[in-house]
Amino acid sequence: MLHVSQRAHYGLRAMTELAKAYGNGCLSLVEIAEVEHLSAGYLEQLAMPLRRAGLIEGTRGPHGGYSLSKPPAELTVGEVIRALEGPVAPVECLTDEYVQGSCIREPGCGSRVVWRRVQQSIDQVLDSLTLADLCATAARGEVAFIPIGDIKPIGELGRNSGTVRCAVTR
Amino acid sequence: MLHVSQRAHYGLRAMTELAKAYGNGCLSLVEIAEVEHLSAGYLEQLAMPLRRAGLIEGTRGPHGGYSLSKPPAELTVGEVIRALEGPVAPVECLTDEYVQGSCIREPGCGSRVVWRRVQQSIDQVLDSLTLADLCATAARGEVAFIPIGDIKPIGELGRNSGTVRCAVTR
């Protein structure tokens, strides 16, 4: 469990397409939808918050479309996800809107600290990856499917590679 | 976003209660429900998978209830969550059931590697905390609310503390 929404998933894929095309004009939603096998109508819904967050720019009319407003290397996955879904917050008492004391179970709650740490850990992963990183792995292709139990120490991927530790699991 | 279900949240709280009571007989669901302000009927639904996973044991009849089947220090949060919700898998193509190739978007998918890493990072956090850790923080009380931006390097909490890195955020 701990699902991420299709919204975030699709949005990230679309942003990766825009990142690939960065420097070569813009891509229309229809073009992106074709490549990524998504509904263009739905993509439109994702484009809006991304534009409002200042991550992409739209150009109207024929040969219009969207383009990244920053180089891919300066756009983190975390920015994209947060623009689409809001801040990562596994439980309600870790959202910005939460007013301290409003949860009856607050005093002596031991589990909150768990989710807080999960939250931090997710943020750290998302903020350590840029769209440029994703383009690189997508281009190479072989990284798309990582066999479970065979994760390499990160190394080349991720700009904060030094601090992110992906231990071998199971 | 990246919500965790109430199911997992409540279940973990219930398990923490059982951990506190470990060694002093068992607790009935009604007792747990009172302390944690939860519905006893709903708790019953959570008790079942926990029992089937071998994490708790039930005793019927008067003065019956549930008790942990292992000492709290040997029960990780990850075991509890996985018993309640199944394996952590942000996207479908990271579940055990996923058959490789069934996603049209699989070739050249750059985003999968992101979710894979998120998955690992979550698992690592959950597996590094035991119920005993949670009891300790709950007992101290002050840990229940960690001001954002003021997270200490882990140290005393978590048995695998050496490998888990929670960097200061923002």
Place this chain on the structure above:
DNA sequence: ATATAACCTACTTAACGACTAGGTTATTCG
């Protein structure tokens, strides 16, 4: 024998995610 509490199955309901539909505005090009 009775009360208690685990154990089990099925149902309800409200919320939400994932789209679809149908429109308006701006821009390019013939």
Place this chain on the structure above:
DNA sequence: CGAATAACCTAGTCGTTAAGTAGGTTATAT
């Protein structure tokens, strides 16, 4: 100019699922 294009915007549908209820059966202590 006007027609085509594509962003921009709002609202509605529809299916799924989480969350919680209801109503029962079995085992055990007193």
